[in-house]
Amino acid sequence: MGCSSSLPDRSVGRVGGLNPDGGDSDAKNLRVKLVLLGDSGVGKSCIVLRFVRGQFDPTSKVTVGASFLSQTIALQDSTTVKFEIWDTAGQERYAALAPLYYRGAAVGVIVYDITNPDSFHKAQYWVKELQKHGSPDIVLALVGNKADLQEKREVSVQDGIEYAEKNGMFFIETSAKTADNINQLFEEIAKRLPRPSAS
Amino acid sequence: MTSNASSSSFSDEDEESAGQKPKTGSIDYSPDAIENQLPSIALNTSIDEEKVSVADDHHEPVTEIARGSSREIEPERLISSTGESNLSTETGVWRNSSKVEVDGATSSPCSSGYAGEMGTSSGTASTSGADDIQELRNNSSSVGNDGEVLHSAQWVPGKRHVDEDDTCMSWRERKKHFFVLSHSGKPIFSRYGNEHKLAGFSATLQAIISFVKDGGDRIHLIRAGKHQVVFLVKGPIYLVCISCTEEPYESLRGQLELLYGQMVLILTESVSRYFEKNPKFDMTPLLGGTDAVFSSLFHAFSWNPASFLHAYTCLPLPCATRQAAAAILQDVSDSGVIYSMLMCKYKVVSLVGAQKAPLHPDDMLLLANFVMTSESFSPICLPRYNAMAFLHAYVHYFDDDTYLVLLTSNSDAFFHLKDCRIQIENVLVKSNVLSDIQRSLLEGGMRVENLPLYPSTRYGSLFHNEPSDRSQESLQPGIGGPDGLWHFIYRSMNLDQYVSSKFSSPITTHQHQKRLYRAYQKLYASMHDKETGPHKTQFKRDGNYVLLCWVTTDFELYAAFDPLADKGSAIRICNRVCQWVKDVENEIFLLGGGSTFAW
Ligand SMILES: Nc1nc2c(ncn2[C@@H]2O[C@H](COP(=O)(O)OP(=O)(O)OP(=O)(O)O)[C@@H](O)[C@H]2O)c(=O)[nH]1
Ligand SMILES: [Mg+2]
Numbered sequence: 001m002g003c004s005s006s007l008p009d010r011s012v013g014r015v016g017g018l019n020p021d022g023g024d025s026d027a028k029n030l031r032v033k034l035v036l037l038g039d040s041g042v043g044k045s046c047i048v049l050r051f052v053r054g055q056f057d058p059t060s061k062v063t064v065g066a067s068f069l070s071q072t073i074a075l076q077d078s079t080t081v082k083f084e085i086w087d088t089a090g091q092e093r094y095a096a097l098a099p100l101y102y103r104g105a106a107v108g109v110i111v112y113d114i115t116n117p118d119s120f121h122k123a124q125y126w127v128k129e130l131q132k133h134g135s136p137d138i139v140l141a142l143v144g145n146k147a148d149l150q151e152k153r154e155v156s157v158q159d160g161i162e163y164a165e166k167n168g169m170f171f172i173e174t175s176a177k178t179a180d181n182i183n184q185l186f187e188e189i190a191k192r193l194p195r196p197s198a199s
Numbered sequence: 200m201t202s203n204a205s206s207s208s209f210s211d212e213d214e215e216s217a218g219q220k221p222k223t224g225s226i227d228y229s230p231d232a233i234e235n236q237l238p239s240i241a242l243n244t245s246i247d248e249e250k251v252s253v254a255d256d257h258h259e260p261v262t263e264i265a266r267g268s269s270r271e272i273e274p275e276r277l278i279s280s281t282g283e284s285n286l287s288t289e290t291g292v293w294r295n296s297s298k299v300e301v302d303g304a305t306s307s308p309c310s311s312g313y314a315g316e317m318g319t320s321s322g323t324a325s326t327s328g329a330d331d332i333q334e335l336r337n338n339s340s341s342v343g344n345d346g347e348v349l350h351s352a353q354w355v356p357g358k359r360h361v362d363e364d365d366t367c368m369s370w371r372e373r374k375k376h377f378f379v380l381s382h383s384g385k386p387i388f389s390r391y392g393n394e395h396k397l398a399g400f401s402a403t404l405q406a407i408i409s410f411v412k413d414g415g416d417r418i419h420l421i422r423a424g425k426h427q428v429v430f431l432v433k434g435p436i437y438l439v440c441i442s443c444t445e446e447p448y449e450s451l452r453g454q455l456e457l458l459y460g461q462m463v464l465i466l467t468e469s470v471s472r473y474f475e476k477n478p479k480f481d482m483t484p485l486l487g488g489t490d491a492v493f494s495s496l497f498h499a500f501s502w503n504p505a506s507f508l509h510a511y512t513c514l515p516l517p518c519a520t521r522q523a524a525a526a527i528l529q530d531v532s533d534s535g536v537i538y539s540m541l542m543c544k545y546k547v548v549s550l551v552g553a554q555k556a557p558l559h560p561d562d563m564l565l566l567a568n569f570v571m572t573s574e575s576f577s578p579i580c581l582p583r584y585n586a587m588a589f590l591h592a593y594v595h596y597f598d599d600d601t602y603l604v605l606l607t608s609n610s611d612a613f614f615h616l617k618d619c620r621i622q623i624e625n626v627l628v629k630s631n632v633l634s635d636i637q638r639s640l641l642e643g644g645m646r647v648e649n650l651p652l653y654p655s656t657r658y659g660s661l662f663h664n665e666p667s668d669r670s671q672e673s674l675q676p677g678i679g680g681p682d683g684l685w686h687f688i689y690r691s692m693n694l695d696q697y698v699s700s701k702f703s704s705p706i707t708t709h710q711h712q713k714r715l716y717r718a719y720q721k722l723y724a725s726m727h728d729k730e731t732g733p734h735k736t737q738f739k740r741d742g743n744y745v746l747l748c749w750v751t752t753d754f755e756l757y758a759a760f761d762p763l764a765d766k767g768s769a770i771r772i773c774n775r776v777c778q779w780v781k782d783v784e785n786e787i788f789l790l791g792g793g794s795t796f797a798w
Pocket of ligand 2: 044045046061062063087088089090
């Protein structure tokens with residue numbers, strides 16, 4: 001069980017239903033595959049749950065394999081973006097399976113925990129992996145989560161920014177607990193998506 | 200082993216902790232004590248008195264279940280696994296009565312480094328220590344209902360007492376330990392305490408196992424005082440249970456098998472190849488974040504009959520409802536799905552397999568025990584189906600209790616399976632299957648109070664509304680069913696399924712339920728004992744119950760009665776129970792639909 005309670009998927013402000021075969025991404029209605037990667041315990045599932053259901057579960061369970069959630073957001077320019085989110089398991093035994101979930105992803109969100117330097121190193125591993133094996137035009141975001149735990153911070157904002165800049169990534173610090181920057185994260189990603197206007 | 204012995208072990212405490220056991224008396228029996236004492240356990244020690252007082256009308260085997268060739272271990276003369284050595288099978292209880300000193304050199308304070316090591320994922324550690332209290336609290340809450348469901352809903356999974364190690368008194372007083380270690384002695388898993396801190400203890404276990412193994416033999420069991428130490432060797436992986444719960448050896452060994460199966464479900468059996476490459480391979484990281492899975496498995500060992508019956512159970516449903524579910528599962532299962540299961544908690548609503556091989560009940564237990572997300576796609580291995588390969592499990596929860604599992608070998612099948620699920624969901628909603636499931640959860644099932652005493656067509660179904668039943672039951676506590684029938688479990692041999700009656704008064708508290716569970720478990724082991732041969736019937740009276748067991752080639756019936764129940768009428772009631780089960784079998788069992796699925 002991830003952070004998600006086992007409730008049926010429902011959310012406020014979602015546009016459209018949970019329909020995977022509506023493969024009709026057009027310029028106004030984007031449909032994108034997003035994968036979350038990062039060490040176990042950094043808060044990936046909590047970020048997704050916060051984004052999709054507006055909840056935070058402090059007793060969040062370790063994810064097994066990967067769980068799938070989707071959420072649609074409307075942008076200022078009246079386009080909608082439907083995120084099909086793969087929340088992957090950070091446990092070591094699932095590392096080899098990651099390609100299964102990031103293959104074909106338009107967005108990679110790599111999460112670390114600002115109180116845990118090891119998770120920052122693991123994040124760099126995932127960045128390299130996605131640069132090597134992900135889709136060539138993948139949009140990458142680096143997320144420092146648990147920003148509410150300032151007093152326990154061990155990875156400086158500066159380190160995050162620098163690494164992200166070097167690798168052409170979007171950077172943000174979030175807190176799934178307080179909801180800080182969670183919506184911003186997804187909105188910023190949406191803005192950076194390549195628009196299929198020409199085709 | 201005896202009625203009195205078992206009643207003493209079912210005090211208020213949960214198996215997790217021996218609680219207020221006096222410290223002085225407990226030292227001898229702690230696992231650590233065993234560790235320290237193994238070299239000095241002599242074969243000439245006295246026979247334990249406990250085993251002498253065997254229940255009058257039933258001969259529980261108290262034999263040492265150590266098989267293999269004869270082999271003496273000198274000079275320690277410890278755990279010989281022989282069946283025919285001078286340690287006769289009859290005197291298999293070894294007394295360990297000398298005092299034990301705690302090795303001061305290795306003692307270190309119980310620190311809390313565990314949570315840090317395991318990462319934030321072990322957030323469940325915050326529930327540490329709460330379980331014992333939790334279990335007690337449940338006693339007052341589950342009244343007259345399906346207590347197992349109630350209390351399993353309240354029980355919080357997660358590893359307990361993570362800060363302990365073998366130098367902690369509290370750790371040594373735990374009633375039932377499970378360890379997994381590698382053949383080189385590296386700890387892989389411990390039910391309690393920090394694996395890393397248990398390296399020394401683990402090395403000792405390894406030494407014992409290897410010592411016997413090097414002599415071309417196998418160690419199965421050590422008895423030391425109240426403790427049994429049960430071993431299971433699976434290639435490079437060693438599993439050990441240290442228990443003073445008085446469960447039969449066969450049950451404990453079965454639990455080790457399930458523990459191994461759960462590990463295989465998570466990792467497949469191919470992990471053993473890591474040990475071929477590197478004997479010192481550290482397997483703990485591969486099991487990261489699985490504490491909740493294992494703790495809920497250990498919990499199942501004290502309430503889920505499937506764990507010793509090796510059979511599964513169905514959610515009672517009107518026949519048409521189950522058929523509707525089966526039909527839609529069958530439709531989708533033709534498209535590359537190996538197994539489709541609609542489950543409600545640990546009970547099966549419907550199950551369809553594209554292949555001839557039926558899903559093994561143990562695999563179902565392990566799968567249902569493996570927690571997954573609301574909608575997820577994860578690699579899992581079914582040990583009895585193919586222990587070497589992963590399948591991919593699509594899991595979707597329709598509500599808190601009801602979920603669908605679609606198993607495939609195709610790692611790209613997620614969206615296809617998601618489509619299948621949407622189709623299935625539409626049908627389930629339209630034909631009210633999901634609401635029938637909820638209704639059955641609340642009021643379905645066999646209640647001993649409703650046992651029909653005379654053949655009558657009126658009782659052909661469990662789903663005729665009899666609104667008076669529930670209130671009647673709560674108004675008259677301590678009544679149970681006719682002629683003192685309190686509870687029963689019926690297991691159908693060719694269906695691999697069992698049905699158990701709902702717990703009703705007076706078996707209402709968790710303690711009562713667990714005590715009855717243990718009594719059944721013991722009865723099961725004695726009925727299936729290989730040495731004394733399979734029994735046909737057994738009638739056993741003790742301070743707690745009259746237990747009646749009846750085994751035929753078609754079914755096994757386990758029934759518990761009021762301790763004052765009359766033997767003749769108990770037998771009569773058992774016949775009625777069997778008739779009742781037959782009458783409603785299409786509501787409580789998944790019956791093979793002929794051509795589609797051969798059971
Ligand atoms: N203080 C704080 N705690 C958080 C935050 N986000 C998550 N957590 C906690 O971190 C723990 C792990 O969160 P999860 O979301 O389950 O972690 P995960 O990255 O999904 O881990 P895996 O599924 O194992 O890969 C939980 O105990 C959460 O309560 C946050 O923003 N602030
Ligand atoms: Mg997660």
